[in-house]
Amino acid sequence: MTAVYSSKVDLQAREKALKILYEKFREVLKSIMDGNPPKLVIKKRTLSNTVYDPEKKLLLLGDATFERSFLDLREARKFMQTLLMASIIYESLTNGEYPTIRDLYYRGKHTIRYRKLPSKAIGEENTWEEQSESDSVIRDIEVFTNVLREEMLILSKEKGKVVGELKIRSGDDVIDLSKMGHGAYAIEPTPDLIEFVDVNAEFVLVIEKDAVFQQLHRIGFWKKYRAILVTSAGQPDRATRRFVRRLNEELKLPVYVISDSDPYGYYIYSVFKTGSITLSYESERLATPQARFLGVMMTDIFGSDKLRKKPYLTEEERKNFIIKAKERDIKRAKELREYPWFKSDRWQLEIDEFLTRKVKLEIEALAGKGLKFLSDRYIPEKIEVGDWIV
């Protein structure tokens, strides 16, 4: 069935991934055949080996490695799991499958029976109990082979959407993202397989909230300002991040991010820009170091003497729109304040303002002030005068 109905792009991607997996694991096999103990050398994915690179402006994996050895009792189980998962992925690539990490977990889950020594009694051990175990070895395989899961045709749920002045080729189709009517184009889980065919946009606007994306889309924001409009619908998933990165890197389009004005909103921006702590080994491909935080800023709400900036909200609007920060917001802001990638003066000013005022603001409050205020004043004005943080 796959041979007939899968796209050519997928068939090529399969061949490529199969080749790399084959070569990487053949080396392991060769080493064993040469009489060496079975082992894998993999970069450590620990927090201590996650480094913020101020030059590249990315969270990256450091150079520390560890050995996963079959003959080490503590590592034998993990070694087995890694090879089992690699073989399942290899097989699924061969068979034209499109697994998810959840069904890879199911595919590999079974009980191994063995004879205990010296008693020779029958022992039983499950390959893995929880998905966290199988997910962990998938990450190891990504790091070990330098092939991302998407390149191995492993799919996932996908929330990201896009509309705007862009034509893409996906699978066997060419899709005009300016012809989506009132709906939008749901980004595929494998955005590296997208080809950019034609672009007529001047910038990319990423909106954290789907409902606000719908509003700006419907009012024609991207037509008027020749933009590409993207929503991550909350915390961005891998595909949305990779898609945004490619728009920035390959099409040379500036990327502006808009989120709620609170530590969770700021962090969503930083995931786009710098990468996430748990997936630092992928920042180099998923993060967009040039992404600009357009708002909502604390200084948009209250203005700033230091920046000679006037507030966008009146006293009365602030009274009605702002929300008192919760204890966990304060706690989160204090954590953010210490992250190296928030250490710039500009960010410290925003975070300090948050910690002083102890209030937050949703992006919907600006739409509540008038959708035209948001689309025809707030956004274009801030872009024009350069009121963003990078």
Place this chain on the structure above:
Amino acid sequence: MTAVYSSKVDLQAREKALKILYEKFREVLKSIMDGNPPKLVIKKRTLSNTVYDPEKKLLLLGDATFERSFLDLREARKFMQTLLMASIIYESLTNGEYPTIRDLYYRGKHTIRYRKLPSKAIGEENTWEEQSESDSVIRDIEVFTNVLREEMLILSKEKGKVVGELKIRSGDDVIDLSKMGHGAYAIEPTPDLIEFVDVNAEFVLVIEKDAVFQQLHRIGFWKKYRAILVTSAGQPDRATRRFVRRLNEELKLPVYVISDSDPYGYYIYSVFKTGSITLSYESERLATPQARFLGVMMTDIFGSDKLRKKPYLTEEERKNFIIKAKERDIKRAKELREYPWFKSDRWQLEIDEFLTRKVKLEIEALAGKGLKFLSDRYIPEKIEVGDWIV
């Protein structure tokens, strides 16, 4: 801006909604001018006035009404809120806005100052404190005017996606849903404004889980079986439900729903089919009484002597795939068992089987058994032999 960039369809929808709102509230005004006390007569949205209609197979609002009177002290606040919200919606329609329920909350939120009697001291009262208050009057306005929020161009976030053998007109564009590449079409929040242009499909398959939707899409399921593939990405939102209903009602396509085999999955199916308890006033337009539950059924997992049905899973697969039900699953199943729309013999058999076995199964487990098993055997076979519950 709106006049230039909004679609013709939206402009027409605005005019229509404005006309109805104007007429409905003019009646209220006229009655007041005639010397009657200011009041609104609205159908009750209480649980006791939510009735399951076994003929229509829908959860509907009964005929009981209540009066919201300005001169009743308990109702004066609600009366004011309802008229305030109606005027904000009316104004936003006039101004070419696309509000969300969240920003309608912000738009209306302010403090009213008044003189207390007899002391003549200044009193203050907020129009509303929480969004639950403003949401509640939006529902009242929908029921009172018989105009759904979507018809008033109130937007919302939207999770539903679709691909398949269907061409639609949305806004000013014609979109071929069989030309979405590896991505999908994200359904608009106002699906009543969609026009079906051309259909070449034989059935609709609704997949609860986005990741499984991605898999079936990518393997070409809808091409091979000439289907329209929809995902609700979890609990279905209003737009996805309305879209599915229209596919069934207007295109006469059978609708099959696939979810996890647990009470939450069964309930998701029943929301598609019967409506939800809180939105019963909209069932008549949002629910699809003919929707068929294709699986995953308890009897798919274990077979059934009574139905002379063989299980789809082997003993060994059951051991690896099934998950022990939690206390809250059991509790939920017992509630489901008592809902009138689950009272058929066939559903009682499934629910009893669940309560006896106390286990559940995710749809991903079937994909784990092989995506081709899911797409080329399980789904087509069950459709062919008619193994669904209606």
